[in-house]
Amino acid sequence: MTSSKKKKRRSARQKRKGISTAHILIVAGAAVLVVGLLVILNTNRSQATMTDPITYETGVTLEGEPYKGSPDAPLQLVEYSDFLCGHCGNFADTIEVIGPDYVETGELQVIFRNYAFLAPESIEAAQAVECALDQGADKFWLYHDLLFANRGTGISAYSNSRLKAYARDIGLDTRAFNQCLDSGVKLEAVQADKAEGESQGVQATPTWFINGQMVRGGVSETELRQTLDSLLTQVP
Amino acid sequence: MSESTRDRGTFTTNQIEWRLWLIRLLSLAGMAVSAYLTWAHLARQSVACGGSQGCDIVQQSVYSEVAGIPVALLGLMAYTALFALTLLRGHVPAPWQDYVPLAIFGISLIGMLYSAYLTYLELFVIYAICRWCVSSAIIITVIFALSLPDLNAEVDLP
Numbered sequence: 001m002t003s004s005k006k007k008k009r010r011s012a013r014q015k016r017k018g019i020s021t022a023h024i025l026i027v028a029g030a031a032v033l034v035v036g037l038l039v040i041l042n043t044n045r046s047q048a049t050m051t052d053p054i055t056y057e058t059g060v061t062l063e064g065e066p067y068k069g070s071p072d073a074p075l076q077l078v079e080y081s082d083f084l085c086g087h088c089g090n091f092a093d094t095i096e097v098i099g100p101d102y103v104e105t106g107e108l109q110v111i112f113r114n115y116a117f118l119a120p121e122s123i124e125a126a127q128a129v130e131c132a133l134d135q136g137a138d139k140f141w142l143y144h145d146l147l148f149a150n151r152g153t154g155i156s157a158y159s160n161s162r163l164k165a166y167a168r169d170i171g172l173d174t175r176a177f178n179q180c181l182d183s184g185v186k187l188e189a190v191q192a193d194k195a196e197g198e199s200q201g202v203q204a205t206p207t208w209f210i211n212g213q214m215v216r217g218g219v220s221e222t223e224l225r226q227t228l229d230s231l232l233t234q235v236p
Numbered sequence: 237m238s239e240s241t242r243d244r245g246t247f248t249t250n251q252i253e254w255r256l257w258l259i260r261l262l263s264l265a266g267m268a269v270s271a272y273l274t275w276a277h278l279a280r281q282s283v284a285c286g287g288s289q290g291c292d293i294v295q296q297s298v299y300s301e302v303a304g305i306p307v308a309l310l311g312l313m314a315y316t317a318l319f320a321l322t323l324l325r326g327h328v329p330a331p332w333q334d335y336v337p338l339a340i341f342g343i344s345l346i347g348m349l350y351s352a353y354l355t356y357l358e359l360f361v362i363y364a365i366c367r368w369c370v371s372s373a374i375i376i377t378v379i380f381a382l383s384l385p386d387l388n389a390e391v392d393l394p
């Protein structure tokens with residue numbers, strides 16, 4: 001092989017080496033941008049500061065659990081939730097949507113119980129709603145709705161400072177609330193709620209009991225309406 | 237692709253081929269994992285997790301969706317795209333040949349980086365490990381590693 005042939009082949013090889021470093025860098029840069037965008041979308045969602053006003057009867061059961069709807073309602077739904085659980089938030093939204101047709105008409109009473117198990121933030125949030133409950137059942141539901149409305153607004157959605165900010169947003173007595181939250185006085189109640197759930201067979205969230213019958217996982221609005229309607233026909 | 241490429245001692249057609257096959261197989265495995273997780277997420281079903289609750293905890297967490305789209309579905313789309321690209325390789329006109337390994341590189345890089353972020357969330361934010369998610373993270377990392385040599389490969393273009 002002559003040297004000119006060799007040279008020719010070398011240059012031909014160079015030409016075939018198709019992907020330039022510039023191309024690779026551009027694609028790598030674009031990939032980093034896409035991932036950055038995904039991370040931002042996941043951590044920087046808009047923060048809710050207001051929720052719908054309370055338009056239904058609220059109160060606290062003899063066991064100290066907050067409820068909405070009439071205690072004399074033929075249907076009783078006890079829900080175990082973790083504020084960090086996305087499906088719990090969706091289910092809470094569903095209950096909110098059907099509220100005017102069932103809760104406000106006196107047909108359904110909804111009782112909330114903490115089942116804080118996903119992360120330390122879950123336990124923080126659970127203590128916070130208990131602190132809100134100290135200031136009234138209607139305040140509890142406002143705070144509950146606001147927490148769920150802010151689910152997924154980032155890693156710090158239920159950080160201590162955000163939990164206190166939510167309390168301020170809905171007009172709680174922030175001094176009492178902050179003291180309650182910081183003292184950890186509600187930790188025992190939160191743990192007791194979870195133990196109670198476990199004793200009833202709750203393993204994950206949301207788990208709910210409709211007139212004592214356990215249902216695991218959230219359901220769609222249609223499914224919930226069907227369940228409630230069919231139970232209502234059985235009630236004398 | 238001619239015999240001459242093979243003789244030169246650079247990346248041979250065979251070497252490129254087996255890497256493509258491996259990427260194809262791994263993409264299929266990734267599609268299976270992410271399809272299962274997507275189904276479980278949308279159908280609100282519990283995920284088989286070898287006795288651990290980790291998978292459900294991660295799947296139910298607020299981080300399992302981005303702008304309303306399940307993260308698992310994003311994974312399914314990425315693996316499907318990678319699988320399709322491995323089929324395209326060698327069947328696209330010469331000027332576009334380079335874009336196939338480049339696209340495989342880009343998509344697997346996105347997948348690997350995002351999986352790293354998700355694994356960070358599992359370890360330090362959600363405090364639960366989803367084995368299926370970790371296996372997907374490993375799959376996409378291997379695909380990314382396999383995509384690298386092809387970027388420099390000297391290939392006889394048709």
